[in-house]
Amino acid sequence: MKALGIILAGGNNKRLKELSRRRAIAAMPVAGSFRAIDFVLSNMSHSGIGTVAVITQYSSRSLNEHLNSSKWWDFGRKQGGMYLLNPTITPESNDWYRGTADAIAQNLDFLYKRHEPYVVIAPGDGIYKMDYNDVMDFHSAHDADITVVCKDMPANTDVSRFGVVRTDESGRITDWEEKPIATDYRTISTGIYVIRRRLLISLMEQCVEMDWTDFVRDVIMRQKNVKNIMAYRMNSYWTNISTIPAYYAANMDFLKPEVRRHFFYDDPQVQTKVDDYAPAKYNPGANVTNSLIANGVILNGEVDSSIIFRKAYVGNGCRIHNSILFADSYISDNVVLENCIVESGVNIPEGAEYRGIPDNIRIIAE
């Protein structure tokens, strides 16, 4: 076992509006049958990582429910396995996690006890497939202290919600702007890091001593002139879901054949908690095109270019276009939905019409 994993899944994000009221971002539903955290958990499992710590804090109930058994990702092991690190009151600390570095620093005990040489740190809301062994190989080949997985974004992308990096020709990170309002650079950090466990421990001990709390601000940015911090560029699909437009676009990406092939059919496949719902049922009147339909869904109306999560119900005479229906949503007869996201468990009364526009997706949360 070369590495252990730390998944940062404690965050809230106000830019997901009503959708994050009930759940951590890592628990956001994605692509009809997954939760965001399934992607990183599957990546870790498929990379041969046998021990994973999931750091949770904000609205963790729904996430904990999803992680009720570690066996879905093959982490149900006698040796290692999955650890949920919730904030806890100790004689030394009665703080919540005050930042990403603080969350790791408060769990230094966990790092002391392990024996893996490397740590892979990753957020719980990235949608991508990756073999972290490639990053670790790159890390040792470049004699790096910290390797940051980066992505070159297409021109004209708004990168103001990311960390933006500048590298020299060797790939070493020379400058880092965190969420810049404007910048000329297009290379962003995906928030995935590889670091030796012993170095992480000493950096975290320093954070405790100095009362530093944020991994980017207080570790990466402070250390960048002293430590060899390398950028590993990933070329395959990657997105995150931290805003409504990004969340909506990430889901709609799964209607593209190449994205489906990458995630659904190419080995290794993304794993998730198994539900036990009957297959989707298409009743007379159903007319479903260019859509993803999950288990347990019952369809009686028209659905186009939409993502329907498990156990949703679509009544007679409905017209659902360019929308996302969360699990257990109930759409009564003759409802029209365009460019909407319907929160789970919401019951839309007969004949209701809700229309968003592509640039302003409408959220129906109650």
Add this chain to the structure above:
Amino acid sequence: MVKKKMIAMLLAGGQGSRLGVLTADMAKPAVSFGGKYRIIDFPLSNCVNSGVDTVGVLTQYRPLQLNAHIGIGIPWDLDKRVGGVSILPPYEKTGDTGFYSGTANAIYQNLEFIERYNPDYVLILSGDHIYKMDYEEMLAYHQRMGADVTLASMPVPWEEASRFGVVITDEDKRITAFQEKPKEPKSNLASMGIYIFNWKLLHDALVTLKDVPGCDFGKHVIPYCFEQNKKLYTYEFTGYWKDVGTLSSYWQANMELVDLVPEFNLYEEFWKIYTETNTMTPEYMAPTAKAERAIICGGSEIFGTVSHSVIGSNVQIGEGSVIEDSIIMEGVRIGKNVRMKKAIVADNTVIGDGTVIGEGEYAPSHLDTRVYNSELATIAANSRIPGGVSIGLNTAISGATEESDYPNGRLEDGGYIIKAGEKA
């Protein structure tokens, strides 16, 4: 000492030869049903939902698919420290090669397994029926009546009674006589092949009858219990129960699932049916797709038209294809512009572009009229059908077929192609 009140023994070793080529590669309990399920999921889920947490599954005929499906029982929460699911294949012993010669003989050969759990009652189940039943309720009935043996039965139409073992009872539901497939039935209460025995009695019966060739519950054990003047009762069941032992009953039971409100409802939260699946993805309906009166499972990609059909997991249906009144099982790949009506296509079969299946007129089967006697075209698992051929009614295909297997591009009504060896 470990003690379980009741453990279940599930008989899953039979071939189910009347399902024809569907059971060429797998035992009948492993045949898929309702898209994502396999027949054995129903009794296994019933066990778990009834609080029976120790199940021995007796396998014999082609067990690979069944073993792979059951594994260590995770989907049914039967991966337990004490109890859970155990697969019980026949085994070699001193002076005996050991295949199971009959239903009761199979249990006899596993007496040691039952003894490990020291049960008061043993529930005997078969792996070939579709139903939801609370065995706990049946046990409560068994105890209330002070029965030695309780046998589940259900009323069937009188004209069908001669296909079953029927029980004749007094007004207290105590069984007074038993007829096995009678020409002139005296009752329409058909035995469902579900028994609860007091363990001591079952043990004595199996040991006493151990040398009976082909020892069978209906033929030997039940008559023995009668002779011993034991108290046999029947537990009358009135819910949905389907025998899927023939191709047409199998097809019919699948098709009932697509009814607007199916009699057998899989969409209720209560009494879920569990199954093993590696498919976690949703299905994709393409811009050219059309599906009505159908159930479609995860991972499938539909570009054609599906009407009144059951489509399994990870199925691909190409553009321009029209699938009607058919059952398509897991992993089947159907090319473009295929026309299909009243077909059963088993797991992982590949069908080429432009092929037509199920057009013609009924003709008696040249292969086996006992098995193939409906309009259905039946295609075995892992078969290959080339593009551009036409396949008639009441036909059977197994194996990787080539264009040269179809004279003039046609498999006539009632015809068959059975090829051993190479698979698709």
